[in-house]
Amino acid sequence: MVSKTKKVVTIVGQGYVGLPLAQAAAHAGWTVWGLDVTPTLVDLLNSGQSHIDDLSDSDIRGMLEAGYRATTDPSVVSSSDVVVICVPTPLGEGGSPDLGAVKGASRTVGDNLVAGTTVILESTTYPGTTDDVVRPLLEMNSGLTAGTDFELAYSPERVDPGSKKYGIKNTPKLMGGITDASTQAAVAFYGSFVDQPVPMAGMREAETAKLLENTFRHVNIALVNEMAKFCKELNIDIWEVIRGASTKPFGFMKFTPGPGVGGHCIPIDPNYLSYEVRNQLGYPFRFVELAQEINNSMPRYVVERVGDLLNEHRKPINGSEILILGVTYKADIADQRESPALPVAEILLERGATVRFHDPMIDTWQLGATSLVREPDLGAAVNEVDAVVVLQAHDSYNLEAIANDSKLMLDTRGVAPRPAVRL
Ligand SMILES: NC(=O)c1ccc[n+]([C@@H]2O[C@H](COP(=O)([O-])OP(=O)(O)OC[C@H]3O[C@@H](n4cnc5c(N)ncnc54)[C@H](O)[C@@H]3O)[C@@H](O)[C@H]2O)c1
Structure with a gap:
């Protein structure tokens, strides 16, 4: 049974990024909903099986015992204190960004959003996405205003798949909000299981920092190649x-x-x-x-x-x-x-x-x-x-x-x- 006394987080997208985040939050005492659009994946997770390298079946069973459930039901958003969006951001036609999943998830969250919630985007994306794409959809579908009725922030994922040295806890995490209060709300959430939350001046800076990190690797690999x-x-x-x-x-x-x-x-x-x-x-x-x-x-x-x-x-x-x-x-x-x-x-x-x-x-x-x-x-x-x-x-x-x-x-x-x- 899901506890009503614990704080509740919904993590949208239960893939390589969302699932380890769900694990960290569940073990930090959060009640965690893993919201995904793929019913077979939801069934798999609820039966205690993993689909990613970094988590074993026994890890998933541990999460279920700690208060984690996977679901396809978006109404869980309305009973959540925090909602984190971790959906894919692939390339579309001609190599341009495909924000279809981010937009879809934002609409779903907006449809179910209640005042007082903190919404955080983790998907890697171009600068301005949280403010220009996610915020309008959340506001339009909920009738609420970001920074006033609900908090909004961007916090990039820094997972190093397969790493035995760096995990969610010991990797410093960036977060930038639409207001200082939004940044602090994100710091409060991640600070419950990340050793070093790093507040940023704003959402665009947090979005761009992630892209600088990846571009740095890309360019240096090209240099040695x-x-x-x-x-x-x-x-x-x-x-x-x-x-x-x-x-x-x-x-x-x-x-x-x-x-x-x-x-x-x-x-x-x-x-x-x-x-x-x-x-x-x-x-x-x-x-x-x-x-x-x-x-x-x-x-x-x-x-x-x-x-x-x-x-x-x-x-x-x-x-x-x-x-x-x-x-x-x-x-x-x-x-x-x-x-x-x-x-x-x-x-x-x-x-x-x-x-x-x-x-x-x-x-x-x-x-x-x-x-x-x-x-x-x-x-x-x-x-x-x-x-x-x-x-x-x-x-x-x-x-x-x-x-x-x-x-x-x-x-x-x-x-x-x-x-x-x-x-
Ligand atoms: N994999 C990595 O190592 C890594 C590292 C850092 C950042 N990222 C970024 O994190 C984001 C997620 O990547 P990932 O690797 O976890 O993707 P993934 O493909 O492993 O998982 C995404 C999940 O989201 C679900 N999904 C898609 N649309 C949805 C919707 N509208 N509502 C609910 N669920 C939906 C899918 O069914 C899937 O289970 C991407 O932006 C990616 O660039 C990934």
Whole structure:
């Protein structure tokens, strides 16, 4: 039974962001409604099963015991002290922001909103969304006024999927409200389970800070990717260059080359910022566009490197069997969203290769219309194929052994010990 004496929060969207937030709030003593539009997901969660890497089934059962329930019923909003919106913000037609889920959730919350509630947007989005898109929908559908009848704030999520070091509690959290009182209401909510809430001057600053963080990663990954390409041409070992530069204790942060960027954030969020800069100011955000161009070129570069290595063995890509190791976007998690493994495989297929795959986190891999089944015997597959390409260095891989047992291996993550061939 849901307790009536505890404070109530509704978290809209029970995905990678909303579900861990629901867990943190439930264990901090909140009664938590996990509101989602997907009935099968709601049933799954209420039966004690998880659908994301960072939470186990036993975590969900612990949440249910602590006062968490998933629901599709939006009327829970009307009995909530706090409502947090954590719905997806993908790219739509032509790479422009798709705020469909944010608008839908805002209308639903507005329809059920009562005076005195604090509404917080967590979805990553372009500056101005909370004030220009969310606020009008909440106000129109509720008849209430933000900053007067209800509090409104933006607080970006900073989840690091799969991280054992940083979770919700020990990651400082930004929050900016439409008024100081709104900021303080958000601080009061997050302060109940986050060690360091960080009040911001306003909603736009909080929105833009998140995009600066993601753009910073995007740009720096592009920097080392571009360097990796020309260092190869100049016969300079980029991995040794990075190892050396990383010994500098100040003014340098280590980024490593790879097959491209993946996940829900880095390939998508900076586009929200560049879109809005162009939309409002009419000029490009050049760093984002350049980073995108370079990072998007990496899958093709990986295939070129595979082609060069096969060539040394007097083999063409056409007709070769290539084993891809690791198809998720990050090591040791099962999330495949925007993974560069897909374009790498597509280009290999285009060039006539036979693609096989192994990933400890994935049983079947959807390659366009084809479902590839994971190689049942990694050792046998490594022996059989013409080339192995490591796209994701999952912990369970012994890359030294795989390099020794394969005809040739390209390690795009620079993890296999020398003399393994790296990107
Ligand atoms: N995944 C990450 O690592 C990460 C990190 C930081 C920020 N973010 C941002 O957080 C937001 C959410 O991302 P996510 O990864 O949790 O997405 P997700 O796809 O994992 O989950 C979103 C959930 O929202 C539900 N949903 C969609 N529309 C809805 C609506 N109108 N009402 C109620 N529920 C609805 C979906 O059914 C889904 O279960 C995005 O803006 C994303 O950019 C994600």
